Amino acid sequence: MAIDINKVLLLGGGPTSIGHENELDAAAFERLIALRKTGAQIIYVDDNPFSVTSEEIQPANVYVQQVNFKNVVNIIEKEQPDAIMATTGGLNAMQIAWQLSESGVLSANNVTLLGIKPADLRKVIDNQKLRDLLTEISEKVIASKIVADDSEAMDFVREVGFPVIVKPISASHDTSRFICNNTDELEDALDVSFKRTYIKRCSIEQSIVGYKEIEMVGVRDTNGNKMLITGLEDMDPIGIHSGDSIIFAPTQTLINEEYQALRTATFRIMDALNVTGTCHVQFAQSRTDSNYFVTKVSPFFTRNTLLAAKATGYPLTYVSSFLELGYTFTEIKLPTKYSKYLPFMEPTMDHVLVRIPLWPFRDINDVDQHLNTLMKSVGSTIGIGRTVEEAIIKSMHSSQFSPRDILPSVSKVDDDDVINQLIHPLASRILILMEALRRGFSVDELSELTRIDRFYFYKLNQLLRAQDYVINNPMSPHSVQVGHKYGFGDGMLAELWNVNISEITRMNRNTKQPVTYKEIEPSAGEFIEATNIFYSSYELENESQPFSGKTALVIGRGGNQLGPNSAADYYTTQILTSLKKAGYKTIIMNTNPNAVSLTPQLSDKQYIEPIQLGNILNIINVDQPDVVFLPGNRHYLSKQLKQFTGLNVVVLPPDQKVAVYKEQEATAAVDLFIQDDEIIPVTTLSFFNHNNRLDLHHINDYQEPMSHWETDEQPLIKQAISSVDPTEWQGLVQVLFDQSGSEYTCTGIRPVRITETAFLTKTTGVNWINVLVRKYLGLLDMESLREQLRPAEHKRYSIMTAKFPFKELQSNRQEGTTKQEVGASLSFKNFE
Amino acid sequence: MTQRYLILEDGSAYPGKAFGSLATTTGELVANSTMNGYQEIISNQIYHNQIIVFTQSSIGNTGLDQNAYESILPSAKGVIVREYENLATDHFKRISLDRYLKQHKIPGIYDVDTREIRHRLQKYGNMKASIVDVADDHAFDQLHATVLTNQQVAQVATPKPYPNPDEGDNVVVVDFGLKSGILRELSRRNCNVTVVPWNASSEMILDLDPDGIVLSTGPGAPSNLPQSVLKMIEEVQSQAPLFAIGLGHELFALANDASVYQLRVEHHGANHPIREIITNEIFYSGQEQGYAVDPKSIDHAKLFITHIDLVNGTVQGLRHRDFPAFSVQFSPDGAPGPKDSVGLFDDFTEIMERRRVDNGNRY
Amino acid sequence: MGKIILDKMAMQRALTRITYEIVEKNKGVEDLVLIGIKTRGIFLANRIADRLQQLENVTIPVGELDITNYRDDIEHDSMSIDVKMSNNKIDFSIEGKRVILVDDVLYTGRTVRAALSAVMDLGRPKSINLAVLVDRGHRELPIRADFVGKNIPSSQKEQIKVYVSEIDDKDAVELIK
Structure with missing residues (x-):
């Protein structure tokens, strides 16, 4: 039964930082649209000047304040809301919710915490309690122990086996961790560690470095019904932060038995925590057997929760808002463009999504640039395709810094450096993997050095072969066909062959190889869902139809880097809203999965496509927009677009x-x-x-x-x-x-x-x-x-x-x- | 790569690239939208006489796994996919998808717009299709002229009984085209299994002194099987706990006077919510069905409807009112598909255990 | 720490199976009444009644029995007890009914014996059956359950704890060593 709520306090995600971009604002925004249907009054707190959510709420109901305990207490005391929603405010908001409950503020003011009960929230916030809970429901967690001497450490190893990680506690340098694969290494590590600890204690834990990192996103309603949105697979092994990993959806290298075991585990965890709404669970999956460990449980919206939603087209934020309010799956009514079954149909995909992170090392270069357990990326781009290769190329294409339509490479690195970077990856991770393949490293060798599944190297190899073929067979229709299959856009082919893009367009027309757009919807073609979210492929059926009436195309900013990116995304959303008010049908193209501008409610059609000339022209060709808006400072692109005289291009703000x-x-x-x-x-x-x-x-x-x-x-x-x-x-x-x-x-x-x-x-x-x-x-x-x-x-x-x-x-x-x-x-x- | 064609009864032809066997085959075209377990799907005997279109765009990524075959000799008529990866992950790096399909004379075609085919099937309903070298009039004539056998169960089920020994409950599995997932789940519960042919008599089954009886999954229409099968079910259901799955469920319904109809579009996937009526809970499971039990035909004095599909309203589970006999349309063994309902096997073993305890008390 | 023997799902399935078996054994739900033994038996009885409602669209009466005063192994001051004034909530007649007693754990059998006495004090039912979620053995009286969710063989040193979400915030059966 739905909880009756008249006034709800929504906690915002705060300013963009490493760890979160605009995705929390996007989620809060969608949540707002959903909550409005209930007629509840919404109070919002956030000090992010680029928040689109706060733009949508009456100013009187927005508190532009830092989202912290003190401020939230004041707001609760003043506003007396019936309920508080913290799940779209990130970990910070969840911690505040927990503090509010521990300090008795919630009960004193009669405020209900939605999504998870305070007693259950405590089990997630407190690491030891989470371990206890997982152990109780027979889910495996990494064994760890505090030891005072060598013999205690040996006892531990006899129980769990090698490898283990040893760390001094309260050490002079807090970063030293030793991975030990045998007794000798362990003795050495303990020797050093006991010298460094002030309190004569070391921690020892099972090492799962090199395991696969698999993420599952589920939803659950108040009656205990559960559904899996999708699984995500990090290409990079445990040891590289998931936020810095290249991620695939759906999972690529799990067999059914492994996948289902993780699904079942996710459901058990959601049941044990009584989650109503969404929950993101991370696992370390062994490469050699079916063993896995639970590494992280987040019963709130995370970057990858939203990535899962983006990958499937499932309206997760919308549905989840109602679930948190106590609706069951079958009670939720979606906007009419969706089939009525959608809220409770488990998403199934007929495409592949790849996410590649973006790092800030171009703008901040005096830091350790190695990818490890500390997240460093500030943004990401996604590519979606019908083949794995296509999705990889599209996301790589979008993640490069150069605005030119080329595929980046790192051919200048010497062999030693290649090996070094294979073992100690840097931001150029995927380029190094490709370069190593190009230089003849074997798949088995690479898989051993990087702990990346062989599958990915086969795919990268096929890409290289396709690229070679395309380069060596310029301007041939078959070459174009191969290029298209593997995700090389027309713009990229034009660059590779050093010809004008219009020549390729002309060839495509003659050989009848037009682009087709496929809808991203969660039923894999079983129902007509009209999500109006598209990606390109070169196949038979095109599903994207032009609008009748005035149409505007807005070209999104792409993946976040440092600089005015959150602001640019906000700017883009406002352009969309203004165009809609002015009577235009709006189309957005973007590759940033965390962009608010890709929120379905903000435009009439969304394309997840590389923001490159070839892809833009293809969309223009299908949709025939009356005007094209190009927000942000993109000299190269605006120059390129302006050579097409038929286009009405507006660059906002005007070029600096x-x-x-x-x-x-x-x-x-x-x-x-x-x-x-x-x-x-x-x-x-x-x-x-x-x-x-x-x-x-x-x-x-x-x-x-x-x-x-x-x-x-x-x-x-x-x-x-x-x-x-x-x-x-x-x-x-x-x-x-x-x-x-x-x-x-x-x-x-x-x-x-x-x-x-x-x-x-x-x-x-x-x-x-x-x-x-x-x-x-x-x-x-x-x-x-x-x-x-x-x-x-x-x-x-x-x-x-x-x-x-x-x-x-x-x-x-x-x-x-x-x-x-x-x-x-x-x-x-x-x-x- | 050899170019070959998938041709459909409605006259459409899809050029694509060949993999697996280069045989020319004809079967019913069905789309499967399960996200994992291509190996389990291809090797499931329910796909006898069928050409499988995978809506998932890429298969073969995981290589083949010795523990994931649903039958030893698969009998599908073809595999259609957008993209396949030919990875071998067995100890000798031998068995890849391509090799497997060649071995079993199953042709495959990739590089076709499977999403368009899925849309077509949804729109026009079930249809026959062929995988051919040339899409000419002759090929279409052949396709139209082909009559698919209705002796499917006899072709895939074991002709002779065989044991799968263990130390627990005596379970007799009647094989209508058994998938290994059912045996795996029984093994996990230490059941001492005897698999008997589809046409085994009730005497033969009961003489094996079963603690429980399983009616397996299998291909084709239940109406293709003779009355004697229904009689067998009627006779055994009152004697020992009975668990029927897939085709077994359809037969269980027929044996209890319900009727079965053919679906306009076969449903193969794991995305439909199934509601358990007694708890009002929903869950997900692999579903592979071309037929469904007609709810209007059910005699409520005999059977409970225990589960329904919330999307298409089909009956997904039945239970006898007077005996511990129950059935499900879906695949609770989760091979492939969610394991949300694997507990049904625990229910089955619990029922067997209870009966044994009760019988013991009577002595 | 306890080890979970039945999790939420398994517990639900056990109750579901018991419900079907009740219908099976009684050839329907006619004259059926459920009596839950305090405390957790009451919640389990209610859940079985909910299931019968879903299944047969009938409302089966659920009574609550507090047998503290009937236990022969608990000493109490017999002068202060009035059987009819106990905490029972059975606002229907059990005369001629098929009574299903519902409890969480069947152990020595003393609770059930007490419940049988209490029920008999209230009238003459047509039959009394016993449904329990867990049968852990170690009977001290000749009592057996007609419907059992799960047999859990246990030593007397071990403890079996049943949690129900209505009062315990979770559904589980734990074995505590």
Whole structure:
């Protein structure tokens, strides 16, 4: 039976960081849409300035505050919600939920925790309790013990066998871990470890390094009905963090018996924890027998929970919201485009998804770049195809830094380095694997060095063979066919053969090899689900039909790296929303599984396709959009697209290349909006940073307005207006100033950047992205804008502070540049 | 790679690449949407006379596993897949999917749009198909003219009884095209199994002094089997606990005066929720069915409906009101498919144990 | 620490099987009443009644029996006891009914003996059958169950603990050494 709830507090995921991108915001957003159906009032807390969720909720119900225990207690006491939902707020929110229950705040205020009962939550938060629970239900966990001498350690090894990992407790250097494969190594390790520990204790545990890492995502309703969304397989073995692993969905190398054993284990764990909603369980699966260990249990939304949903097309967040409210699978009503059976049909896939992580080492290079148990990636891209090779190529294609339509390679690395990197992988992991194959390493050899299943090397080998064939047989229809089968897009073929893409397009038309789009839906073709999520293949049946009426294609940003990525995703969502309001059918293409812009509710059609010229042109050819929006600074792509004269391409914000700087320094700015020859002031900004460095690429923190408006700033605003020429500048424009004493000198003019546009949208009461979209569509109503824009009525400062991933990457850096930002937080301060 | 064709009764032809045997075959085309266990699927005797389309896009990735065959001599008529991987993982790196199919004269075609075929089957219903070298009029004529045998059970079931000894309950398994998964689950419960042919008489079965009787899965329509089979079931069901699966379930229904109809589209997958009526719980299991028991035909004074498929409403389980005799349409052995309902085998052994204890008490 | 002998699924299946067997043995559900023995037997009786409701669409009355006062192995002050005033909740007549007594564990048989006495005090049923989730052996009286979820042979040093989610937050049968 559904729980009756009038008011629910939703905990947000906070600023983007290593460990989570926008996926939690995407989940919260979908959850919001679902909760609205129940008529409940929703209170939301989050300080992520790029949150799309907080954009969707009435401002009065949004608390822009850090998601921490103290703030949440205050909100609960003030708002008196009936229930709290923490599962879309990540581990942080779950820990807060646990604290709320332990401290009695929940019971004192009569608040129900949804998704998992406090007593069960404790079993997940407290590692020892989780071990006890798993042991009780006969699920295996890695054996570990604290030992005080060699003989205790030997006893342990006699029980569990080699290999084991030895670690000193309370050691001088906390990173030393020793993997021991035999008694000699163990004795040496104990010798060193006992010397390093201050308290004469070492920990010893069974080593599962080299095991396969398998992840299962399940859902459960209040009646105990359970369903598996899908299994995910990490290509990389245990030893490399799952967040840094290349992941495949569905699992590729498990036999049925192994797969079903893990499914059953997942269900038992969900039952033991009484989960209502989703649960993500991670396993270490032996390569030599059917043994496995449970390594992690997350009864809340994680990056890979959402990846599983993305892979299958199952509306997991939506369904799970109702499950948490106490609905059963059969009571959930989905939007009419889905078949009525969908909520309780176990997803089955007829495609393959590959996720490749993206690392920040290009922007932060003075850190240990080896992939190990510490997560370092800041984003990822996915590729979906009908064949494994196709999916690999598409995701590789999307994960490269170069905007050019080429397949990256690492042919310059010497042999020793190749071997070294096979054993100690770096960010170029998959390229090294391919290079090693190219240099004649045998599959068995590679599998032994890397502990990666032989299967993957066979697939990579086939890719290499296909690539060779394609390179050696330029411009042949069969070559194109082979290329298409293995995921080489037309753009890539054009680069490989050094011809213009239009020649390949023409050839395809002649040889009748058109692209086909397949729907990602969870029934493998049994039902018509109309999810409208597509990926390309080259087969018989095309399932993507153009819309009638005005259509807009928005080209998503792709995988997150450092820099303004979360902001760009937010920006993209607002473009979609604005286009929809303006009467357009909207189409988004993106490869970032964590992007909010791929949320099904935000557009009419989604393509998960590499953001490369060939793929874009194919979509344009099928959907014939009236306008193409290209958010973000992508000079290469916008240049490429603009050579196609038939296309109406809008680049937002305008290319930063038009910026003019007199000096690379500034302390303040005036933002203006220019429509035709009318210039209206938007706001003023103060820049600051901790070391008083004024150079532009170190400006990461903003305050709006600069001062109390009207009084101090009026002369500055006048100066700004007089310095721009409306025939040169249109839209949102930022005039930069440098202060010395009481004097302000204008140091430059530039289009307002993505991050700051998002910031202005959150603080000025005007959705500037909407304004820009309408301006470029010729639909802008200036009168209403003037009406909305009332900077003089501001009563508080808005402050946006950048976040950097230095701590997570174990870097000693203190200050970062705009290119090193991973996210930001937002706060407010009343005028004195 | 040799180009070959899959041709369908409705006139469509799919060019693709050949693997496995190069035999020309004809069978019913069925789509299977199970995500794992291609080996179990291909080797299951229920696919006798059928060409299997895998909706999962890639099979063969795991190599073949000696513990995962559902029969020794598979009798499927073909394998259609988008992509296959020819990996051998046995000790000698010998047996790959391609080699296995060649050995058993099963042709395969890959590089075809299996999603389109799935859509076609959903739309137009069951149809015959052939795997041929050339898709010409002659091939289509042959396809239309081919009459598939209705002696399927006789062709795949054991002709002679054989034992699978252990120390637990005496279980007699009646083989209608038995899948090994059933034997594996009985072995896991230490059952002392005797497998008897499909046409074994009730005397023969009862003379083996069974603690329990299993009616196995098998291919084809239950109506193809003679009345004597139904009579046997009627006679044994009151004498010992009985567990019937798949074709066995359909026969159990017929023996208790229910009727069975053919599905418009065969259902092979593990994605449909099955509701257990008594607890109102739902679970998932491998389902491979072309026929279903008609719920309207069931005499409720004789049988309970215990399980239904929530998607297509088909009867998925029955139980006799007067005897410990029960049946399921799906495959609780999970080979392949979820093991959510493997506990039915525990129920079966518990019932046998209870009967033994009760009988002991009577002495 | 305890070892789980029956998990949630196994426990549910056992109750399901018992339900079918009750119908089988009684040739239907006519005149059937369930009486749960306090504490966990009551929840199990209710679950069997729920199953019968699902299966046959009939509501079978469920009574609650508190046999503390009947146990012959527990000493108590006999002066203070009024049998009719005990904590039983049986608001239906058992006259001529087929009574199914439901308990969690069958051990020495003393609880059941006490329950039989208590039921007899309430009237003359047509028959009394016994359903238990677990039969762990070590009978001290000539009593046997008609419906058993699981036989769990156990030593007398071991403890069998039945948890029901209604009051224990989980469904399980544990063997505690």
